[in-house]
Amino acid sequence: MKLNLKVNSENKIFDIDVRDTLLDVMRANGYTSVKHGCETGECGACTVIVNGAAVNSCIYPAVKCEDADIITCEGLETNGKLSILQEKFIEMGAIQCGYCTPGMLLSAHALLMKNPNPKLKDVKDALSGNFCRCTGYKKPVDAVMAAAEQMKGAK
């Protein structure tokens, strides 16, 4: 069956199986920043933004995404330039193996879209569904706070 949707502001038509999860469809179509983790909605590696809300794509039927507006990590950069959020993750060393990073970036991006002035607890809450098994949470949280600060200055 056909699935019409928008991914990173581009209109797309994907050929899908009714049984596919959104994770399957994203990876099959080249959006490999969307990572395959626990398959049970716990680790957050597969996070994508669907109509402004972060969801676990591993337990999200792709058919739910007809006409949806989807953001993946590939969509955070503009013309090859990384977003402030991505820059801050690099600058502050908020990356170890990198597997959880796209999901963390999208959870943080979804937060900042809704709340440009997050408090520390808001950032911790927003990232609480993204597991990092290299045991680094402080730096990602600091990076999101720093990005929010710089984005305020940029406006």
Place this chain on the structure above:
Amino acid sequence: MQYIRDLKKYHWPKGPQDAVRLMMQEPCAEIIAGGTELLVSGLKGKEVNNLIDITRAGLSYIKKDKKTIKIGATTTISELQHAPVFKDFADGIISAAAAKFVSVQIRNAATIGGNLGAAMPSSDLAPVLMALDAKIFVCGKENKEFAINGFYISKRKTVMAPCEIITEIELPLACGDDKTGYAFQKIGRTEMDIALVNGAAAITINAGGEVKNARLSLGSVAPNTIRCLEIENNLLGKKLTRELIAAACDNIAKAIDPKTDVRASAKYRGTIAKVIATRLIEEAYIKAGGKI
């Protein structure tokens, strides 16, 4: 990974009656809303080849009128958490419970109806809705209405018959001059984890500080969320003190039936249940304006 190997058709009913009709037509069909329960553990041992998605069936809303607040079954946990009406209503316990509901990603997909229908003893919403004396509206061959106290029969079992779906949850608004205080508590191993023990309370007092009405509910200490009627009765007509609350909760072991699992032992749950119950009563009583 394909989430249901034998899935043949995915349906989008336009309304609840349409969904019920499809359920009656398709013998191996399941209802799906957010899918966070169904696709993770709700399909075990079931043969399913049709899914009926009710998230476009007009059941996502929060409406307030003079006497009630009505919540559509497919309203997401995030919507409950952020709804302006729940910031103040009942001392914010709906918002507080929604905020403790696992992760943002799950809250954005999971729905109130799905959570109640899944009938897990660890639900954070069920104790809150019990303390608020919610009603649950169900659509099937005929429309039915249930008080949430009595809705659960056992773990993963509700009073609902096959081919019935939850359509709406109704909360009564407090009326009269008496003051009611509300409290919600959850003990979990981590922020993300489901409750080891949770609960909620609503305590109404008169001008003299005497308890006129009390509702206390606990989760994760029995096969499903329970009301603690004996403890409630022990509080009625009294001005509360710490000693009195402790005495009222003395026999809590009779009300609960905790189990040992990977998260906690039955003994631990039993001990914590008493702590949570006393904290809930005290907090709700103080919020109602009572002095301890």
